[in-house]
Each structure stands twice: as C-alpha cells, then as structure tokens.
Amino acid sequence: KTGPRFPSTYTNYGKRGMTLEEELNESNTYYETNGVAVVHKKPTPIRIVKVDYPKRSAAVIKEAYFSTASTTDYNGVYQGHYLDFDAKETRNKGSFPLKNFHQHQIDHMRACMAQSGICFAIIKFVERQEVFLYRATDLFTFWDEQANGGRKSIPYSEIVAHGIRIPVGLQPPIPYLKAVDQLL
C-alpha cells in the first residue's frame, strides 16, 4: 500500500503562493500569539526503517516512508471546546470530491463528536478563492450516501447553502474561528 504523497506544503496553490495548510498554520500562530485559541497541525506520520547514529552529531534517518494518519490533521482547544478538523483544497469549481476524505478520518470525527468535540472540514475552492467551514454532520450525510450508491462529491451549491463562508483575510489569513463561533 502506497502512503500519501509528499505534504501539500511543497506545492503552491493560491494567489499569494500559500497553500491552505500554510494559511491555516499562519492563522493558528496568530490565534495562539493573541491568546485566542491553541490549535496545531499534527506532524505527518513517518514510518522509520533505518537510522544512523553518527558520533558527535544528530541521528540521521536514512530510510523512511510516509504513512497514513489515523486522525484528522488539526486539533486544539478554543474557549473550553475541543476542535478537530481537516483542511482540503480542490481545483474543481462545481463540487468537492469525497475521495479527498478517508474512512479513518470520518471514523475519527464521529468518535470525537461522541465526546462532544466540535468537528468540521475547512474546504477551499482554489480556482474560486473561496473557503468554507463545512460541518462534520453534513459531511457524514454525503459520505454515507456515497456508500449506498450516492454521488461521489458534494455540490458547490450545497456547501454554499449549508457551509459557513470564511471571508479570507490578511491577519489571520483564514479567520475560521469566526465560523466556529456559529457552531457553539
């Protein structure tokens, strides 16, 4: 089984040359610096096969592979609430392909919601330069329908209708906590 591709940090989408991940990392740094919330992206999990321990210098990993995360990418705490989300971008204009999600991420969000966590996706339509918070419960509906022969993507119009638009800013670049406030 092949692991995920090299982290999207290394490809440049977006007008300002920042990926959604970079924009979120910058937003999270802004939020933490200003005492608003503590949210971090988890490191990409790596399966390490071979390590060298040279004398008088740092250990060097000589063989390792990207492995699939068992959770979503981001979590943290905001005013006593546990936040858990994943961030996805698509170049499609008309819909968001569900293949961007994996079963384990859906399972993880369901488990967090059972513990009263706040779970959602941040979806960016790159060509449109539009970003939305989309509730995990809505995502589950499409996910489950897909398994029963339903459509393989979420229409843009559905995300506009039921998601929460995040007006893109400068500081923070993605002020997603304003959208989270509407979930609380």
Added chain:
Amino acid sequence: KTGPRFPSTYTNYGKRGMTLEEELNESNTYYETNGVAVVHKKPTPIRIVKVDYPKRSAAVIKEAYFSTASTTDYNGVYQGHYLDFDAKETRNKGSFPLKNFHQHQIDHMRACMAQSGICFAIIKFVERQEVFLYRATDLFTFWDEQANGGRKSIPYSEIVAHGIRIPVGLQPPIPYLKAVDQLL
C-alpha cells in the same frame, strides 16, 4: 542543535517489557474502542531533507532528522473536555528531574489552560513501578522556582502528596482517566 533521541518506544523499560508510551497508546486504543475518550499521541516531528520518488512505488525519505515538538505529546477529547498532557518516565527513585520537560511544553500547557483545557503530566517512576497524574499547575510552580534558583527536580514525596496515583492495570494498562475524573 541536536534533535531528540530516537523515540523511547525502542528502549524497553517496565516489567512487562512495555514503555510508558506503549502502555498509554494501548490505554488510548482501549478508551477509543470502548467509546470512553479519543486521545492520540502526536507523531514525532521529522525534518525532511531528501526524498526519492521511485516509479511505481512509494516515496522514500532518504535523509531526515528528528526535530523538537512544539507541543506536548498527547491530546484529545473526553466528555467535552480538552485533554493535553505529556508522559515522562524516570529511573530515579527520590525525585523527578525537571530537565525532562522543555520550556515550549510548559508554554504550550499554559496556553491550553488559558483556553480551559485540562493539562497534566503522567509521571512514571520505573524502578518503583508507580505512575502518577501530576497537575500542570503544580508542575509550573516547580518550573518557575527552578528558574529562580530553586531545586532542579520534584521530590517523590511531593508527587505522592499532591499527584494522583494511577493504579496500574491490565486493560487499560494505565487507567489515567480515573485520575482525570478527579480534576473535573
């Protein structure tokens, strides 16, 4: 600057041949499987320098280094509460050396507490086979005193007096949520 040593998973402490980290991972799997809580260890952060992309097979990381985490190792959600903690073991019997913690971990726990997160350390005295939950607020007291010329370790007797003893079990191996219940 040298990164952290190879994850402690690879050294075997403890009677049953499991490290504290392995015991906690098993406990977290137990908790999640039984719908009690969702807590995960974050992957060790790795700084990747060189990656090969062979045709028809997975990307291979050829050069990478362990880097220092900017947060604690564990976080998650339990009955609507955000949990954040680090796990540390010592072979010392009389005290727990503060050098096991890093300033960024302390800063991270302070930031999470400001957001009403539940923060603590799980400390294992390996030779004694005793495990304690120790509140972050108590840890901060010793940490700050150390910076003002205070002692470089927390006495075992202090941890017995103010920590919460976690009776080691089989399933889960470290039933730390029973101790967390006393913080809520």
